Amino acid sequence: MDSINPFIVGDAGGTSTQWRVVKGESIQQFETIGFNAYTHNVNDLKTSISQTFGKEIEKEVPVYFYAAGVDTDQQTEEVKKELSEVFDNNIQIENDLLGVARGLCGKEEGNVCILGTGANACFYNGHGVNKVSASLGYVLGDEGSGAYLGKKMMTKIFRGQFSEEIITRFQDKFELTSHQVIQQIYHQPKPNHFLASFAKFIYDNRNHPEIHQLITQSFNDFFDAFFHSFEYHSLPFHFSGSIAYYFSDILREVGNERGFLIRNVVQSPIAGLVLYHQKHG
Numbered sequence: 159m160d161s162i163n164p165f166i167v168g169d170a171g172g173t174s175t176q177w178r179v180v181k182g183e184s185i186q187q188f189e190t191i192g193f194n195a196y197t198h199n200v201n202d203l204k205t206s207i208s209q210t211f212g213k214e215i216e217k218e219v220p221v222y223f224y225a226a227g228v229d230t231d232q233q234t235e236e237v238k239k240e241l242s243e244v245f246d247n248n249i250q251i252e253n254d255l256l257g258v259a260r261g262l263c264g265k266e267e268g269n270v271c272i273l274g275t276g277a278n279a280c281f282y283n284g285h286g287v288n289k290v291s292a293s294l295g296y297v298l299g300d301e302g303s304g305a306y307l308g309k310k311m312m313t314k315i316f317r318g319q320f321s322e323e324i325i326t327r328f329q330d331k332f333e334l335t336s337h338q339v340i341q342q343i344y345h346q347p348k349p350n351h352f353l354a355s356f357a358k359f360i361y362d363n364r365n366h367p368e369i370h371q372l373i374t375q376s377f378n379d380f381f382d383a384f385f386h387s388f389e390y391h392s393l394p395f396h397f398s399g400s401i402a403y404y405f406s407d408i409l410r411e412v413g414n415e416r417g418f419l420i421r422n423v424v425q426s427p428i429a430g431l432v433l434y435h436q437k438h439g
Contacts, residue, residue: 163220163439164179164180164181164182164216164219164220165180165219165220165221165222165435166178166179166180166215166219166220166221166222166245167180167221167222167223167224167428167431167432167435168221168222168223168224168225169224169254169257169261169426169427169428169431170192170193170194170203170223170224170225170226170254171192171226171254171274171275171399171400171426172192172194172197172226172274172275172276172350172351172354173192173274173275173351173354173400174189174190174191174192175189175190175191175192175193175203175206175225176188176189176426176428177189177190177207177210177211177428178428178431178432179211179214179215180432180435180436185432186211186214188210188211188214189210190203190206190207190210191203191206192275193225193226194225194226194227194276195225195226195227195228195229195233195236195237196226196227196295197227197348197350198227200236200237200240200241201240203241204240204241204243204244207241207244208244212244215244215245215246217246218246218248219245219246219248220248220249220250220439221241221245221246221248221249221250222249222250222252222431222435223237223241223249223250223251223252224252224253224254224256224257224258224431225237225251225252225253225254226253226254226272226276226278228251228252228253229253234251237251238251253287254272254278255270255272255278255279255280255282255287255289256282256286256287257427257431258270258271258272258396258398258427259280259282259287259396260427260430260431260434261398261424261427261428261429261430261431261433261434262396262398262422262424262427262430263282263284263396264430264434264437265284265285266284267281267282267283267284267393268281268282268393268394268395268396268421269281269282269290269385269390269393269394269395269396270282270287270396270398271380271384271395271396271397271398271402272397272398272399272402273302273303273304273380273397273398273399273400273401273402273409274303274304274354274398274399274400274401274402275303275304275305275350275351275354275400276293276295276296276300276303276304276305276350277293277299277300277301277302277303277306277380277384278293278384279291279293279380279384279385281389281390281393290384290385290387290389290390291383291384291385291386295350296309296349296350296353299383300350301376301379301380301382301383301384302376302377302379302380302381302383302401303354303380303399303401304353304354304355304357304400304401305350305351305353305354306353306376306379307353307354307356307357307360307372307373307376307401308352308353308354308355308356308357308360309353310372310375310376311328311356311359311360311372312336312339312353312356314372315328316336316339320368321368323366324363324366324368324369327363328359331359332359357400357401357404360372360373361404361405364405364408370408373405373408374408374411374412377405377408377409377412377413378412378416381412381413381416381418391417391418393419394419394420394421395413395418395419395420395421396420396421396422396423397409397420397422397423397424398423398424398425398426398427399425400425402423402424403423403424403425404425406423409423410423
């Protein structure tokens with residue numbers, strides 16, 4: 159293991175990006191805005207990087223960047239071209255699923271899942287990843303994610319499918335009409351972030367039977383959507399993302415009921431990615 163050679167590693171989520179600048183025994187931590195190649199402007203990320211830790215970036219230092227939405231060679235090259243203006247040309251761009259896989263599994267195979275603002279999952283063979291199902295985004299998919307939980311919450315609130323107790327708690331906190339919610343979703347930027355912002359309310363009320371059922375159903379929907387095939391069910395499951403992390407007790411309950419071994423659940427794989435690149439370059 160050679161930890162002397164410096165490098166930079168970044169793991170981007172929909173809300174924030176975690177960075178580590180590694181120089182010998184020194185590991186500096188930074189956080190910038192989030193990034194998804196489908197929904198975010200890379201120029202905003204470049205500005206955030208420059209303002210946050212631009213002074214720490216040295217020329218020719220390898221950079222490993224993991225982000226959602228870099229699913230094609232064209233997307234990868236576009237993001238690489240833009241970020242090279244900040245970092246230099248020595249930058250590797252990879253999908254966020256590979257980042258979670260490397261950070262949580264190292265070189266061991268397993269099922270790798272992301273439950274944050276959005277949702278995704280794959281099978282990792284120790285080297286590369288194969289998606290087990292299409293994520294489809296917050297409109298068509300993203301089952302189990304923060305956006306999905308928020309969407310299900312809105313539906314039940316405004317259709318009167320929750321008890322008066324829950325509806326009153328919600329309105330005491332947010333004072334929202336269905337019209338305001340629809341306007342926010344259809345006419346304001348980042349509607350998936352708006353929906354995911356209600357995850358804190360869901361978390362704060364997770365012990366209420368109706369909310370607990372909502373969370374449980376959302377996680378079952380995740381497994382049904384991404385692991386409907388029995389091909390990889392015997393392998394351990396590894397999760398990253400804020401929703402997986404904060405609702406880990408319920409996530410493990412759902413997994414156990416389905417006979418799945420859920421091993422690692424972390425908010426971010428960044429610590430594991432530092433170890434991975436210290437060991438493997």
